[in-house]
Amino acid sequence: MTPSPTALAAFRAAKGFMPEEEGLALYGAAREAAHRLGLPLLEVGSYCGRSTILLADAAREAGTVAVTVDHHRGSEEQQPGWEYHDPELVDQAPGVQRIDTLPTFRRTLHTAGLEAHVVAVVGRSPQVAALWNTPLSLVFIDGGHTDEHATGDYEGWAPHVAPGGLLVIHDVFPDPADGGQAPYRVHRRALASGAFAEVSATRSLRVLRRTGDGV
Numbered sequence: 001m002t003p004s005p006t007a008l009a010a011f012r013a014a015k016g017f018m019p020e021e022e023g024l025a026l027y028g029a030a031r032e033a034a035h036r037l038g039l040p041l042l043e044v045g046s047y048c049g050r051s052t053i054l055l056a057d058a059a060r061e062a063g064t065v066a067v068t069v070d071h072h073r074g075s076e077e078q079q080p081g082w083e084y085h086d087p088e089l090v091d092q093a094p095g096v097q098r099i100d101t102l103p104t105f106r107r108t109l110h111t112a113g114l115e116a117h118v119v120a121v122v123g124r125s126p127q128v129a130a131l132w133n134t135p136l137s138l139v140f141i142d143g144g145h146t147d148e149h150a151t152g153d154y155e156g157w158a159p160h161v162a163p164g165g166l167l168v169i170h171d172v173f174p175d176p177a178d179g180g181q182a183p184y185r186v187h188r189r190a191l192a193s194g195a196f197a198e199v200s201a202t203r204s205l206r207v208l209r210r211t212g213d214g215v
């Protein structure tokens with residue numbers, strides 16, 4: 001299962017943090033879950049839309065929708081002076097001077113021809129999750145990578161994964177030398193809960209299936 005040629009080309013051209021091998025694994029999981037359950041897909045961490053393209057293409061193919069949540073002000077490591085800062089994404093309006101990934105995100109989805117299959121929610125993940133009441137085929141966690149944010153994403157969104165649905169976590173690094181540990185701790189917590197079992201691992205992308213109640 002691969003994305004449409006248009007979606008794949010748009011994915012390759014988009015700014016973002018999703019390597020292609022992991023992106024193809026995400027697409028495969030999203031398409032399988034959306035077909036099997038017929039429920040929406042949800043992403044935390046839209047950034048400029050790179051991974052959203054893949055969820056949107058899977059949603060299009062399965063006749064559902066991809067919801068993606070981001071405040072569009074960037075994570076800690078994307079702020080000025082940090083490793084993943086991109087000066088092109090700073091809103092230069094007088095008195096603003098803050099990261100704003102929303103315009104680039106919108107352009108990415110328009111170029112990919114997938115706007116009709118995406119609901120973009122601009123807001124903080126825990127605040128949006130507190131309002132949420134719809135079961136999901138798949139939750140993809142790729143938001144803030146501090147313990148506070150990764151834990152908040154897990155506690156806010158994992159309860160909405162439908163029975164048999166998938167929980168996908170990005171940037172899971174068992175070895176601290178490879179990257180931050182917060183997503184890894186969330187991954188371990190999900191497995192320890194007894195509510196999720198691992199389906200696949202593609203580099204740092206982990207796909208888990210809901211096999212029990214709770215989180």
Ligand SMILES: C[S@@+](CC[C@H](N)C(=O)[O-])C[C@H]1O[C@@H](n2cnc3c(N)ncnc32)[C@H](O)[C@@H]1O
Pocket residue numbers: 015016017018044045046047048049050051052069070071072073074075101123124125126142143144145149
């Ligand atoms: C690693 S980037 C996402 C990368 C994207 N999935 C891709 O494929 O390129 C993380 C994103 O999460 C967003 N973010 C961080 N903490 C958040 C929070 N608490 N609520 C909403 N968005 C958040 C940031 O604004 C940033 O755009």
